[in-house]
Amino acid sequence: MRKAWWIVGSSFTFALVMVALLATRPLIAKADETKAPPAEIKVDNFTFGPDTLTVAVNSTVTWVNKDDLPHVIASNDGLFKSKALDTDQTYSYTFSKPGTYAYFCSIHPKMVGKIVVQ
Amino acid sequence: MTKTRLFHSNANGLIEHDHNRDGIDRRGFLKCMAWAGTGALCLIEGGVLKSFALGTRNASQVQSHEVAGRLTFVQISDSHMGFNKPANPDVIGTLKAAVDKINALPQRPEFILHTGDISHLSSPDEFDTVDQILTATHTPIFFVPGEHDVLNDDGKTFRERYAKNSKGAGWYSFDKNGVHFIGLVNVMNLKAGGLGTLGNEQLEWLRDDVKHLPSSTPIVVFAHIPLWTIYPEWGWGTEDSAQALSYVKRFGSVTVLNGHIHQTMQKVEGNVTFHTAFSTAFVQPAPGKADGPGPMKVPGDQLRSLLGITDVNYVQGRHALALVDASLA
Known part of the structure; x- marks a missing residue:
């Protein structure tokens, strides 16, 4: 009791x-x-985490590859594309206009994600 | 016959059934392929498929009496030079072991097909290392690119080094001992959410390339990503492969050789035999058996039993090519 x-x-x-x-x-x-707080996307086990990220205008988004294989971050419309990111390498892009930006891994195209800029 | 299976187990026995009256006992064929991981020899003999475990008395008899003197070539794949993670910290050592395996074959191959991912990061150093190691085979090599070979320059470096006289992104064909070989590129211009892609330009070229060949010509198609849908969730397939296969389905014998998935797998559909090769570098999980398709660490003493080469024999007048997967162990 x-x-x-x-x-x-x-x-x-x-x-x-x-x-x-x-x-x-x-x-x-x-x-x-x-x-703006640092916006980071983990590329891990062939997925983007989170797969949808909402950020403010002028935010810089950084992708970091945690896989044992390289990945390439590429927007669907060709606006941005990274070099091949080996393990622990990063790629950053600053979004200066509002909108929804769909992207994928250009060598593992089943990996898709989007950035919503408000 | 659309069933897809991965075989790890060992088996014994000859083919006794021919349900489709086409010389191939499907059930027996699968049984034969159950040896793929450990090394087996399968060939059509008198219209009946026979299979033998490598190293047995029967297998050596077959090699000397049935196969010798005809066209023999080897497929290697996915050497991933530059990879240095726990799944295999020594890809140089395992590629050298593959070369030793090739040099120890009872019949010297006329050439080698490399089905892509020569390098890990498309760097000239990685390509140089592979070239230097493969020189020890003293055998001509035909390459098609994997996605790891065309990372930073849309495949320019690859084409300059390995596919100088090719068309488009690196596709080409050639003839050897009456067999028509077609190297395709399905790792370029991939679309978000999609699989491997051949593209219209290459498909049109393929249609024209085979148009004038008699249907009795044996066809071997080789490309990096499988030209059959193995596991789309992991991108293990090619968007427009059905279109490509429609151009070759009239031929009596079509063999499709791929890499990319780092494990052996086989499927027979009519006259078309699909086969994927071992990697010489590291193992990837069976479809859907892990959260993702990334490199899989296996116990050190097992690694070389899961890497290997494919020895291919064409016996003139026979329907199918004999495919032998031999591990590095």
Whole structure:
């Protein structure tokens, strides 16, 4: 019985801490507003993670290849294309206009993804 | 016969059934191909397909009496020079082992077909290393590119080195001992979400290339990505291969040799035999047996039993070419 009350008690404390943290969150977010957070896509096990990424205008998106085989990042409409990325190599592209940008791996074309720029 | 299977097990026995009355017992043929991973010899004899495990008394008899003196060539594939990950940190060593295997064949091959992914990253150094190692075979080599050979310059380096007199992106044909060989390129201009692609220009060339050949001409088509759909989820197939095959289906014997999937697999459809070769570099998982098609690390003592070469024999007057997969172990 005593143990059960302790759990309720600690849950209550935990909830209080969370409320306090959430209350301070807007302040932190406000401080970051001028600089877009780094947008990274992991190329892992022949998939893009995440396969759809939404970013603000002028964001730079970086793809990092975590596979043992090379991949090539290429937009469907030819707007951008990386060189072959070997393991741990990266490719970055800055999206200056809003829109939806579909891309794929030009040597493993079943790998597809998109960047939504708002 | 559209069933696709990967065979790992060993088997024994001769072919006894001929359900389609075409000289091929499908069930027996599959049984024969069950030896592919360990080395087997299959050939048509008197209209009946026979198969023998390599190294047995029967196999050596067949090699000396039935095959010798006819056209023999070897297929190698996917040497991935430059690859250095745990799935095989020594691709130089395994390619050299493949060369030793070729040089030890009872009958010297007239030439070698390399079905692509010569290099890992299309670098001149990688191509140089492969060329230097393969020199030890003292045998002419015909190449088609894999996607790893055309990474950075739309295949310009590949064509300059390996396909000087080819058409388009590197396709060509030649004749040897009455057999018509066709090298195709299906790794260029790939479309998002799609599979390997031949493209209209190459398809038109293929149609014209075979148009005037008599239907009795044996045809060998070789290309990197399989020209049959093995596992589209992993891109293991070619978008417009059906169109290409429609141009060769009138021929009595068509053999399609591919690489790309780093494992042996075979399918027979009418007069067409499809076959994929071992890699000399690393193993990839069986279709759908892993989260993705990436290189698979196998225990060190097993690696060479899962890499290898394919020895191909054409016996004039016979329907099909005899394909022998031999591992490096």
